[in-house]
Every structure is written in structure tokens, then in C-alpha cells.
Amino acid sequence: MDISVIIARIICILYLSIGIGLAFSTKYYNEAFKRIVHDTTYLFLGGWIATVLGGVLVHVHNLWVNDWRLLITLISWLILIKGVSLLAFPSLIKYFEGWFTPKGVQQYYLPMGMALGIIFGYYGFIAS
Numbered sequence: 001m002d003i004s005v006i007i008a009r010i011i012c013i014l015y016l017s018i019g020i021g022l023a024f025s026t027k028y029y030n031e032a033f034k035r036i037v038h039d040t041t042y043l044f045l046g047g048w049i050a051t052v053l054g055g056v057l058v059h060v061h062n063l064w065v066n067d068w069r070l071l072i073t074l075i076s077w078l079i080l081i082k083g084v085s086l087l088a089f090p091s092l093i094k095y096f097e098g099w100f101t102p103k104g105v106q107q108y109y110l111p112m113g114m115a116l117g118i119i120f121g122y123y124g125f126i127a128s
Contacts, residue, residue: 001128004069007061008124011075016117022110026102029109033100037093047086054080068123075116 022029036042057076063069085092098104 003060004063004072005124005128007057007072008068008120008128011072012117012121012124014117015113015120019110019113019117022105022113026106029105030102033105037097037100040090043086043090043093047083047090050079050083051087052083054078054083068119071116071119 036046054076057072058080061069061072061076063073099108
């Protein structure tokens with residue numbers, strides 16, 4: 001099985017799980033995002049995990065091709081950049097604090113998570 005399909009399946013399950021969680025457990029996620037933004041431990045751990053995960057994904061899937069697999073590469077680089085940014089410049093989170101409000105969660109993360117989950121589900125489970 002192609003590494004792109006495996007990663008697409010994992011991303012699909014992760015994003016759909018978070019999207020469904022945002023839709024049905026809004027209060028929980030609002031509280032979680034509030035804690036993430038204001039707690040240095042969560043920021044440090046999130047940055048560390050994102051740096052490791054992004055680094056691994058960039059290493060195994062750095063494909064600059066003209067098809068759906070480019071989405072995996074772009075997301076991998078964004079995860080790595082996010083992780084390094086959180087570790088090197090943790091105060092940058094203040095500029096994105098509006099994204100972590102209850103309105104921001106519903107406007108950005110819910111539709112984005114569901115859309116990416118569906119897209120990667122199609123390429124990971126149906127089109128493969």
C-alpha cells in the first residue's frame with residue numbers, strides 16, 4: 001500500500017473525529033482550546049509533538065506532485081512550521097487567539113476538519 005494512502009486514512013480518521021467532536025461536544029472543545037492558548041505546558045507539548053510529527057511526515061512524504069498527494073505534503077510542512085513556531089516563538093499564539101474562541105472554533109475548525117476528513121477519506125478509502 002502506498003504511503004500516501006496510509007497517511008490519508010490516518011488524517012481522515014483524525015480530522016473526522018475532531019470535526020464530529022466539535023459538532024457534538026462543542027463545550028468540551030471550547031474549554032480545551034481555551035486551555036491550550038493560555039497554558040504554557042500545553043503550548044510546549046503541542047509544539048514538541050507537532051515538530052516531531054511534522055518532521056516525520058515531511059521526511060516520509062515530501063512529494064511535490066500535481067495531484068491530491070500535494071495536500072499531504074502541504075499539511076506536513078504546515079504541521080512542522082507550526083511546531084517549530086510554538087517552540088521558538090510561543091508568544092505568536094496571541095495573534096491567533098481569535099481562532100480559538102467558540103465562534104472561531106465553529107467558523108474555522110469544524111468545517112475545515114470535516115472537509116479535510118472527507119477529502120482524505122475519499123482518497124484513502126475509496127479512490128485507492
